[in-house]
Amino acid sequence: MWKKLILAGVVGWLATLGAWPTTAQMLGRVGNIQVDDTVCGMGDLNLDQAYTCVQVTVRCLGLDGLPIENRPVQLRITTPPEGTPILGTVVFGLGGTGRVFFENSQRPNDPALPSADMLNELNLAGFRVIQRAWPDPGPFEAGGWVNGSTSLQASACRYATLLDWIYQQPELHDPSSQAFCAVGQSGGGSEIGYALETYGLGNLIDMAVFTGGPPHGVIDGSCDPADTAWQQTCNAHLENLGICPQDGPDGHTCLFPPQNVANNVDAAFELNPFPNDMPCALADAPTLQANGILSPLAVPNYPNTHVAFLVGRDDCTSSSATGSPYIQAVLDHSTGPTSFATLLGVSHELPAFETGADAIGAALLASNGCIRRH
16 A cells, blocks of 8 residues: 555656646645654654554745745554544644644643544544654754745645645545545644645645634734734734733734744745845735735635634734634635634643643534535
């Protein structure tokens, strides 16, 4: 089975060398497929079912038609117990720039791994679980889905390409009989948001579950301390959604902290010449507006995708703030099923809380959850 997958990947890689797409909204290509235990990545293996570990390399183009940096991505795949009918495939992505596997989501000084327990339950219920992590390409190179690119929308091509590739592999998914769903925490939710909005993958994702974000929903105001209109909009969205009600009289945290500016926004533009390589630090509103998930060209309507948002009621980070306009837009305009819930006693790292992990599992297993819609 896996030999067929490797061979198909090599042939597909070679066939694309002279046939690059011409826009950033086109998907990239997957190649260099490796299947063995050495590519299970960093972090403990906590799940009950046997793992299949896969590493591939994703290639995409930037807005100028030139390739952005290739990125390796590692997959941990667990399947239902033998004899259990497979209901679908669920792809999980953790936050930040995506360098940690979902099962290892953990709160400081707490050994519990509620996300791993939830993934075990999904396997038992009949779902194939695929976790992704973007490792460092080399000893002196930073990994992740964001950096080494010309824009955030170009960076997001990497995940969208991976998701489309998984969908097309018969060893990983059967679209004729199985659902195909994606779960993303914080920055992992941004990957899904761009996949839906920029790359049109609402045509294959049956359910998308966003937790703790997506932080790249609207990014221009979050980079500009002088944008008082954004602060007012941000406050209104968070109050309407019931997120972080204990924030002080000066309003919510609606600006990216410096570390997020560098690693989660400007790193996506680093292949551009100065000063176009740091639009967030320079508050370049036009560039940032064009690169948010909810860009001026966005149409947040996914008629064949159930979009679910789960946010900790105590999530007072900028991620919930910058994601709130996208959340509200989808709830207001998508004609497909939508849902939204805030979770009491839960802060930003939602999958690391038992309440949060349980809510993710319940959303997927609900009668209107991860089911075939295409």
